[in-house]
Amino acid sequence: MSADKRPLRVGLIGFGCVGQGFYDIVQQLPAAAIDVARIVVKSPSKPRSLPPSRFEFDADALLADPSLDVLIEVIDDAAEAFRLVSGALRQGRRVVTANKAMLARHLPALRELERTHGGALLYEAAVAGSIPILRTLDGYFGAEPLRAVSGIINGSSNYVLTRMAEDGSDYAQALAEAQARGFAETDPTLDMAAFDPRSKAVLLAAHAFGLALNPDEILNLGIENITPRDLAHAEVRGLKIKVVAHLERLADGRVGAVVLPRFVGPSSPLFTVEHETNGVLIEAAFGGPQFLRGKGAGGHPTGSAVLADVAALRAGYRYGYAKTPSESDSAPALATDLELEVYLRHEDEHLPRQLGLRDLSAEQRGAGRRFSVGYVRLDALRERRDELRAAGAFVAATGASRVAAVQREALAPSLAL
Ligand code: HSE
Numbered sequence: 001m002s003a004d005k006r007p008l009r010v011g012l013i014g015f016g017c018v019g020q021g022f023y024d025i026v027q028q029l030p031a032a033a034i035d036v037a038r039i040v041v042k043s044p045s046k047p048r049s050l051p052p053s054r055f056e057f058d059a060d061a062l063l064a065d066p067s068l069d070v071l072i073e074v075i076d077d078a079a080e081a082f083r084l085v086s087g088a089l090r091q092g093r094r095v096v097t098a099n100k101a102m103l104a105r106h107l108p109a110l111r112e113l114e115r116t117h118g119g120a121l122l123y124e125a126a127v128a129g130s131i132p133i134l135r136t137l138d139g140y141f142g143a144e145p146l147r148a149v150s151g152i153i154n155g156s157s158n159y160v161l162t163r164m165a166e167d168g169s170d171y172a173q174a175l176a177e178a179q180a181r182g183f184a185e186t187d188p189t190l191d192m193a194a195f196d197p198r199s200k201a202v203l204l205a206a207h208a209f210g211l212a213l214n215p216d217e218i219l220n221l222g223i224e225n226i227t228p229r230d231l232a233h234a235e236v237r238g239l240k241i242k243v244v245a246h247l248e249r250l251a252d253g254r255v256g257a258v259v260l261p262r263f264v265g266p267s268s269p270l271f272t273v274e275h276e277t278n279g280v281l282i283e284a285a286f287g288g289p290q291f292l293r294g295k296g297a298g299g300h301p302t303g304s305a306v307l308a309d310v311a312a313l314r315a316g317y318r319y320g321y322a323k324t325p326s327e328s329d330s331a332p333a334l335a336t337d338l339e340l341e342v343y344l345r346h347e348d349e350h351l352p353r354q355l356g357l358r359d360l361s362a363e364q365r366g367a368g369r370r371f372s373v374g375y376v377r378l379d380a381l382r383e384r385r386d387e388l389r390a391a392g393a394f395v396a397a398t399g400a401s402r403v404a405a406v407q408r409e410a411l412a413p414s415l416a417l
Contacts, residue, residue, distance in 0.1 A: 005033040008314055011062035012039045013084060014074035015048060015055070017182040018098050018125060021299025022072065022306040023050075034310060038062055042075070063087050070094045070310055074125075076186050078102040089113035089121060096309040098125035098302060101190070104199035104215045107206055111321065120318045122309035127200040128153045128278040130301035131294040132308065134319070137207040137282070142322035144284050148248040149208045151280030152273050153200045155297030156184040156191035157223050157243045162274040165231050165240060171223075183276045183297035193389065194222035194243055198259045201245040208247060208282075209255050210323030211332050219382040221260040225394045229369055230345055234396075239263040241396055242270055250403070254335040258378065261396040263343070269293070338378040341400035345371040346393040355388075356380050377404060 010026075012019055019039075026034045040059045041048070048055065062071060063084065071088050073081050073095065081099040086106070088095045090113055097103065103110070103126055114121050124134050128151065137149070152158050156178040163174035175192065178184045183191075190196045198220040205211040223243060234241045244262040249255050264270050269291040273279035278296025283289050295301035325331045341361075344352060349365070352372045360374035381388070381395065388395060 005314075007033045007035040008069045008310065009035050009037040009067055010310060011065065011068040011071045012036050012074070013059045013062060013072065014076075015039055015041045016074065016076065017299045018074040018302045018306065019072075020049065021301075021303025022074070023303075025300060025303045025307050029307075032307065032311065034307075037068060038065065059084055060087075063091065063093075070096060070313055072306060072310070073097040073099060074306070075099070078105070082106050085121065086110060086113055089119045090117055092117040092119040094120045094313045095122075096125070096306055096313065097121070097123050098306060099123075100126040100196065100199040100203065104202035107203070108212055114318075120313055122312060122317070122319065123203070124309050125302045125305035127203050128280055129155060129276075129294065129296040129298065130304050131278055131280060131292050131296065132305070133280050133292060134203065134207055135308075135312070136292065137204070138319045138321065141208070141282065141284060142320050144286055146208050146249065147283040147285055148246070149204050149280065149282055150244060150246045150248070152242050152270055152278050153204075153245050153280065153296065154191050154194065154197040154243055155276030155278060155295070156188065157194070157197075158273065158278070158296070159183055159276045160192070161223060161226075161241055161243070164226070164228065165235070168228065171226065178276070181276070182299055189224070192222050192224045194220040194259045197243060197245045201247060201257055201259050204245065205247055205255065205257055206321065206324075207319070208323065209249060209332055210321070210325055211255050211257075211334065213257065213334060217257075217334055219258045219260060219378055219385065221381065221385060221388070221395050223261055223394075224389060225392050226261070227345070227394065230394050230396070233343065233345075233371070234263055237263070239265050240271055242273070244270065249332075250335055254333045256335045256338055256401075258340070258397070261394070263396055263398055335403070336379050337404040339375045339402050339404050340378055340381070341373065341375050341398040342381075343371060343373050343396045343398060344376075344393060345369070346391065348391055348393075351391065351393060355384060373398065375402070
């Protein structure tokens with residue numbers, strides 16, 4: 001630690017799992033010289049681990065306090081988080097947030113506020129918990145083009161999949177465990193239906209490819225409808241099912257982006273990423289593959305990423321967004337004309353045809369267990385996502401994909417999407 005550190009005065013907005021985790025870490029690290037000077041929470045009546053005198057209830061009072069060097073926003077209300085973070089940036093403040101849902105909707109506006117008013121916004125804790133993925137992409141790989149970024153970036157769904165596969169735990173019981181351990185969002189549908197990793201994929205796309213996406217543009221399918229039979233289908237083939245966010249640059253410069261369950265084999269580093277652990281594979285154009293793994297959820301792991309951001313702000317660090325195209329460059333486009341090979345398990349005999357599933361390589365029509373394996377257009381899956389969820393269908397990508405027929409010849413014949 002350098003000796004010239006005056007304590008950094010921090011205002012903490014939110015004292016849930018992440019806020020408490022960060023606070024606890026700071027108490028154990030006096031050498032970090034971080035003084036959590038003021039803490040704001042929403043509910044006065046909720047029992048907490050610190051005396052009531054430590055808490056106040058007006059977040060705007062922290063924004064109005066110029067003695068605070070850094071503001072940390074770790075609440076789970078995305079609209080309020082945007083109001084607070086944008087208000088702080090409008091004052092040119094230094095801000096840390098972990099709110100991926102808010103960032104995924106508002107990143108361009110927040111970047112503009114950061115640029116205009118001279119503040120700084122860091123959010124490492126918003127993606128993959130303790131893994132320093134954003135700074136790795138933004139800083140280390142700022143100059144090198146990337147081929148792909150692919151990973152398990154939701155701890156709760158990975159925890160549920162692991163528990164169901166390892167000892168046949170029931171889905172509801174495994175989810176209750178993930179909630180009790182502080183991994184899940186307040187609304188666990190965000191985890192289980194893959195809305196949470198979709199938000200994180202938007203942030204990865206911005207830093208890895210300079211792509212400004214609206215989350216609704218990315219297909220997200222989750223594991224709400226998974227059954228032990230789906231897991232058995234994978235197991236007998238020596239595979240596991242993992243929810244994988246996959247971003248990949250195509251040969252024509254466009255980027256494919258999907259978040260959905262996927263069959264993963266032992267040759268993939270994701271195969272052994274279990275419980276709440278996350279893992280991200282970066283494929284750099286010259287450096288080749290790199291793999292980062294670490295705890296993806298929980299108070300201390302996520303609090304450690306907040307700590308890293310606070311320390312980085314002290315050192316004057318800001319994201320460079322080096323991949324963002326300059327005004328004279330054309331922005332990379334999202335590829336929507338892809339076809340994915342999927343396993344579709346369903347109860348409705350009409351579903352494969354309605355979805356346009358074709359080039360079937362496997363099919364079973366037995367009572368109580370219908371499945372088909374074939375190619376489907378990405379946009380058909382995206383448009384019918386809610387119908388599939390409501391119908392109890394489960395979809396998992398095999399890993400094979402191709403560009404839809406009309407452009408197929410011009411591009412790579414087989415993508416790993
Ligand atoms: N609910 C999130 C997860 C928390 O399970 O990954 C960390 O972002």
